Amino acid sequence: MEFLRPATWDEALAAKAENPSALPISGGTDVMVELNFDRHRPAALLDLNRISELTEWESGVYEGQEGEVIRLGAAVPYARITRELARQLPGLALAGNTVGSPQIRNRGSVGGNLGGASPAGDAHPALLAAGRDVFVEAASVRGTRLIAIDDFYVGVKRNSLEPDELIRAVRIPVADGPQQFSKIGTRNAMVIAVCAFGFALHPRSGTVGTGIGSAAPTPRRAVAAEEFLADELAERNLWATAG
Amino acid sequence: MSTRTIRGEKNLQDITTAHPDGIGGSPLRPDGTLKVKGEFAYSSDLWHEDMLWGMALRSPHARARILSVDISEALTLPGVYALLTHDDIPGTKFYGLEIQDQPALAIDQIRYHGEAVAIVAADHPETARRALAKVKVEYEVLTPITTEEQCLNPETHGYVHEPHEYKGHASGNIVHQQKVVSGLGVTDEVRALADVVVSGEYQVGMQDQAFLGPESGLAVPAEDGGIDLYIATQWLHVDRQQIAPVLGLPENKVRLTLAGVGGAFGGREDLSMQIHACLLAQRTGKPVKIVYSREESFFGHVHRHPATLHYEHGATRDGKLVFMTARIVLDGGAYASASPAVVGNASSLSVGPYEIPNVDVIAIALYSNNPSCGAMRGFGAVQAARLRTQLDRLAAELGMDPVELRQLNAVSQGSYLPTGQQIDAPAPVAELLQKVKDLPLPPALDVTHLDVRELPGALSNTSHGEGIVRGVGYAVGLKNVGFSEGFDDYSTARVRLEVIGGEPVAMVHTAMAEVGQGGVTVHGQIARTELGERVTIHPANTEVGSAGSTSASRQTYMTGGAVKLAAEAVRNELFALGRTRYGWTGNDLSLVGGKVVSASEGVLISIADLLGDHAIDLTREHHHRPTVPFDKETGQGFGHVQYTFCAHRAVVDVDVELGLVKVVELAAAQDVGKALNPLSVIGQIQGGSTQGLGLAVMEEIITRDGKVRNPSFTDYLIPTILDTPPQPVEIMELPDEHSPYGLRGVGEAPTLSSTPAIVSAIRAATGLALNRVPVRPEHITGTLTPTHFPGAAVQSSQQPPRGAPNSTTPCAIPPQARTAAGPPPHHPCGTHRTHRQHPLRSTVFAPRFSYRFRYDLSLDPGTPDQHTPHAALAGARAPWHPHQASRTVPCHPYLMGPQAGREPHPNPL
Numbered sequence A: 001m002e003f004l005r006p007a008t009w010d011e012a013l014a015a016k017a018e019n020p021s022a023l024p025i026s027g028g029t030d031v032m033v034e035l036n037f038d039r040h041r042p043a044a045l046l047d048l049n050r051i052s053e054l055t056e057w058e059s060g061v062y063e064g065q066e067g068e069v070i071r072l073g074a075a076v077p078y079a080r081i082t083r084e085l086a087r088q089l090p091g092l093a094l095a096g097n098t099v100g101s102p103q104i105r106n107r108g109s110v111g112g113n114l115g116g117a118s119p120a121g122d123a124h125p126a127l128l129a130a131g132r133d134v135f136v137e138a139a140s141v142r143g144t145r146l147i148a149i150d151d152f153y154v155g156v157k158r159n160s161l162e163p164d165e166l167i168r169a170v171r172i173p174v175a176d177g178p179q180q181f182s183k184i185g186t187r188n189a190m191v192i193a194v195c196a197f198g199f200a201l202h203p204r205s206g207t208v209g210t211g212i213g214s215a216a217p218t219p220r221r222a223v224a225a226e227e228f229l230a231d232e233l234a235e236r237n238l239w240a241t242a243g
Numbered sequence B: 001m002s003t004r005t006i007r008g009e010k011n012l013q014d015i016t017t018a019h020p021d022g023i024g025g026s027p028l029r030p031d032g033t034l035k036v037k038g039e040f041a042y043s044s045d046l047w048h049e050d051m052l053w054g055m056a057l058r059s060p061h062a063r064a065r066i067l068s069v070d071i072s073e074a075l076t077l078p079g080v081y082a083l084l085t086h087d088d089i090p091g092t093k094f095y096g097l098e099i100q101d102q103p104a105l106a107i108d109q110i111r112y113h114g115e116a117v118a119i120v121a122a123d124h125p126e127t128a129r130r131a132l133a134k135v136k137v138e139y140e141v142l143t144p145i146t147t148e149e150q151c152l153n154p155e156t157h158g159y160v161h162e163p164h165e166y167k168g169h170a171s172g173n174i175v176h177q178q179k180v181v182s183g184l185g186v187t188d189e190v191r192a193l194a195d196v197v198v199s200g201e202y203q204v205g206m207q208d209q210a211f212l213g214p215e216s217g218l219a220v221p222a223e224d225g226g227i228d229l230y231i232a233t234q235w236l237h238v239d240r241q242q243i244a245p246v247l248g249l250p251e252n253k254v255r256l257t258l259a260g261v262g263g264a265f266g267g268r269e270d271l272s273m274q275i276h277a278c279l280l281a282q283r284t285g286k287p288v289k290i291v292y293s294r295e296e297s298f299f300g301h302v303h304r305h306p307a308t309l310h311y312e313h314g315a316t317r318d319g320k321l322v323f324m325t326a327r328i329v330l331d332g333g334a335y336a337s338a339s340p341a342v343v344g345n346a347s348s349l350s351v352g353p354y355e356i357p358n359v360d361v362i363a364i365a366l367y368s369n370n371p372s373c374g375a376m377r378g379f380g381a382v383q384a385a386r387l388r389t390q391l392d393r394l395a396a397e398l399g400m401d402p403v404e405l406r407q408l409n410a411v412s413q414g415s416y417l418p419t420g421q422q423i424d425a426p427a428p429v430a431e432l433l434q435k436v437k438d439l440p441l442p443p444a445l446d447v448t449h450l451d452v453r454e455l456p457g458a459l460s461n462t463s464h465g466e467g468i469v470r471g472v473g474y475a476v477g478l479k480n481v482g483f484s485e486g487f488d489d490y491s492t493a494r495v496r497l498e499v500i501g502g503e504p505v506a507m508v509h510t511a512m513a514e515v516g517q518g519g520v521t522v523h524g525q526i527a528r529t530e531l532g533e534r535v536t537i538h539p540a541n542t543e544v545g546s547a548g549s550t551s552a553s554r555q556t557y558m559t560g561g562a563v564k565l566a567a568e569a570v571r572n573e574l575f576a577l578g579r580t581r582y583g584w585t586g587n588d589l590s591l592v593g594g595k596v597v598s599a600s601e602g603v604l605i606s607i608a609d610l611l612g613d614h615a616i617d618l619t620r621e622h623h624h625r626p627t628v629p630f631d632k633e634t635g636q637g638f639g640h641v642q643y644t645f646c647a648h649r650a651v652v653d654v655d656v657e658l659g660l661v662k663v664v665e666l667a668a669a670q671d672v673g674k675a676l677n678p679l680s681v682i683g684q685i686q687g688g689s690t691q692g693l694g695l696a697v698m699e700e701i702i703t704r705d706g707k708v709r710n711p712s713f714t715d716y717l718i719p720t721i722l723d724t725p726p727q728p729v730e731i732m733e734l735p736d737e738h739s740p741y742g743l744r745g746v747g748e749a750p751t752l753s754s755t756p757a758i759v760s761a762i763r764a765a766t767g768l769a770l771n772r773v774p775v776r777p778e779h780i781t782g783t784l785t786p787t788h789f790p791g792a793a794v795q796s797s798q799q800p801p802r803g804a805p806n807s808t809t810p811c812a813i814p815p816q817a818r819t820a821a822g823p824p825p826h827h828p829c830g831t832h833r834t835h836r837q838h839p840l841r842s843t844v845f846a847p848r849f850s851y852r853f854r855y856d857l858s859l860d861p862g863t864p865d866q867h868t869p870h871a872a873l874a875g876a877r878a879p880w881h882p883h884q885a886s887r888t889v890p891c892h893p894y895l896m897g898p899q900a901g902r903e904p905h906p907n908p909l
């Protein structure tokens, strides 16, 4: 097995373009399990751990997204999201806090969760609920493409990345209303969701965001429920008065 | 004893107190810090130059005929040194703890999923794996014999061991059976004496020992044609007794040394990779290491017998037990392992610590094509502990307090058990119950100061107090200590006293397997108490006589007792030396602070001066008092060495809507006779209680048609720290005059009573029958789908929880979301909750939902209704202000209520 260790993002993109079958490894909390269980024997591993910008986040204003947006580097571990972004991204912070154990939360990342695209990934319901204007930055030597979160998950453990693409970051609007996340597992920690639910109110747009995990081949929204609740809140004039 | 009264010289005053690291103290464990820091060398860390890696090819079927095994292609792979099947075994082909019915490698038949068919030695684990992938095995797959009904009808469903091969103690698909009949037995006349009768069927799932260090070891071929095996095990000598004949070697050519053991709990009583590594080393002439993966480990050791128990209890109106019947069926799986002894325990301890005048019990262990089952902490007594449910039901029928009912019928010193054995040591059962009952209860759930980690679901954030019901439950257990039924499981210890660097040093040498229980610490304490200052512990190996098994709560009693005997003998020899040399006449000698002291004359001489270059090196065997086998038909006999008792009180919070359980507190009281090391005793009690907690609410190996469905720690769940509650421990020390220092075995008793106490508490919270452990969420919510688990028929009779109307069902998933394709592939055993269908509209503003809003939004410290209790909040609308959005979302996601405003909480674990 080849082990590629690019030092910069450009080198990483070049390596991925040259070896499209190389398996990116970030926190390794999924990849190493697959390797150790002999479920996967990739020809090459592409180690992203030397690329420091992947572990950074910034806030700013981006085209196509309303208000302040967090651009979350693909490799920012859950522990830091919970510590540093609980105010801006409360749903994701809650979700991140349910992932595995402290050790896993110190290594595991949203980029890795998206890369794996497991229907049981806990970041997904929170990202779906955070709004239709959440985008995955998919980068390649050909340039950067923004994939709307609704178009990202395409099948069981399949996403819409091209073979030469890597996830650079996720752009998530800062919460403009309350967000929640909860999951049901058969133990009080370190457990795969039997079902997970992300929920957000978006008063600015008068919309409701939901995300359901572990209940279908891909993470998905409860579209009817979103619309129902948004209408209900509008009908009762609760968006405007904020309850 | 550790404290001595010394008269005479003043200069003795500073050495009259007990050695702080002698018995009764809690010195640091030599392995503790290393283990915590990850520096302890486990058997899986063993390494030898030139070593090869061994690996086994295992059957994917539970029952099959092997038509052919073709290894030719695998052998051509470079790096493969040997590939063996049963044809290559030089000696006997079978082994076993009590009954030699298990082939070292499968011979023409497969009897359980994961049975080893062939073994390979290669230069690298990857080579070994590839080689095994090239072995071609042709199987004729047969329908496995897996249920009690199938097992008991061999003419229809077949024999696990054909009659001509059968080696068990009974016949057909029964390995062993034991009856216990006492008093008048249970006849119609006896039944007529009871005013109230309760009966029920109970089930115990198959628990795994789930030790963290997988099976591993290193076999090194020796120049004399023998093998040196470095191994993590529970009993070196009995391993050797089983290994040597298979290798065709005399026992003295198979030498075992204990390697670092990463937990055992009974799972290392049977052999796993020992014979395989030795066979490969013998064949290749090279050292061979085998380390199981976690998945292989699930197939590599025996588990706790799953059981079906039918109990019937009769009592008078005033609560006195009149009779009990029990039929206990244990599934032993493919091979005998420790099944006979487990049956002996389950039957003889089936009454629990209660006086019941008339008893009729039968326990049997089956042969089946399920995974083999054998020893696990609690050994037969854990399964029998399901009778606690009966007592709760009886108490309900009688309108009595369940603790009082137990106390009324509790045994005490002098009581007779149904085996006719009289309890001839303290048996403070009623007192232990009282002790846990008298402990202050943990505070009630306070929704104004919530830390979600303390709720069912914890960080999963499934409740902020709504739907949570608290329950309290009690149980007390009866466990034997040591090997029973006439078995002389003696222990050997060698103690050598010599002067090293001017100081006397005592070396303790035993073959005791330190599996984490703290035995080496206790041996040091005993030697220090008996001989003085410095003690070293020799590595455990077969150069010294057997120490028996590290199981049955027996090691401190048995090998600790042997160390005491050997140390006393060394001390006497030392005194004899002085008497001869210096003509001492007094009989009042003792060793204190490295000196020989006479009570009347003061310090006589230092040990160093007395010994000089001489070493005293003595070996002693410690035998417990003899026992006898139980009579096969009546179960009568003095069968057990010692009894031990532990009581628990469990406090649980149950989310009755989601079926999630959080054990809030698990208090224990145990009589340990004498706590040689109080800290270790507490550790044993808390560890044993936690293993019982695992069985109560999560731990189970799921099989379907004999195949193991969850051989991983992703799917076989054990308690995490967030599942493990505070565990106050009350220790009683009532000495047993038959044992060294009056001590009582500690390790297993807590495992018996913690499970039923927790189940009893869940029952108190939910009002459900809960006749099966582990209790899973679907048992509490009543959403079990019958195909999931064996024994589903019993559970399906359980009713959905009272007070959990459909309208509060938390699931807000629209029906169309549920019509999507099946569960994601890596879901544990596909145990999806079945969501009750309900119209969307009725749930949206249900109390649970509104309550959630409340917490989302109320973290503004100024919000006045912050402390409004739960009920008042139901339906409250969210005080949410859009312009304050950034201030009103939780600043820390798992702290709710006033604490949320504090500094971000450090990492929760």
Ligand SMILES: Cc1cc2nc3c(=O)[nH]c(=O)nc-3n(C[C@H](O)[C@H](O)[C@H](O)COP(=O)(O)OP(=O)(O)OC[C@H]3O[C@@H](n4cnc5c(N)ncnc54)[C@H](O)[C@@H]3O)c2cc1C
Pocket (backbone or CB within 6 Å): A023, A024, A025, A026, A027, A028, A029, A030, A031, A032, A033, A048, A074, A075, A098, A099, A100, A101, A104, A107, A108, A109, A110, A111, A112, A113, A114, A115, A116, A120, A121, A122, A123, A165, A166, A167, A168, A190, A191, A192, A193
């Ligand atoms: C004990 C344990 C418990 C766990 N519990 C949970 C849990 O509760 N909830 C949960 O959701 N997950 C859980 N996981 C899974 C895992 O931790 C998460 O999926 C995590 O988000 C993975 O992140 P990572 O950085 O470690 O990914 P990696 O393992 O490094 O990678 C995961 C996948 O993403 C790809 N990838 C990584 N980075 C990129 C990138 N920049 N661009 C493109 N592809 C990329 C990899 O090629 C791989 O396919 C658990 C894992 C373990 C071992």
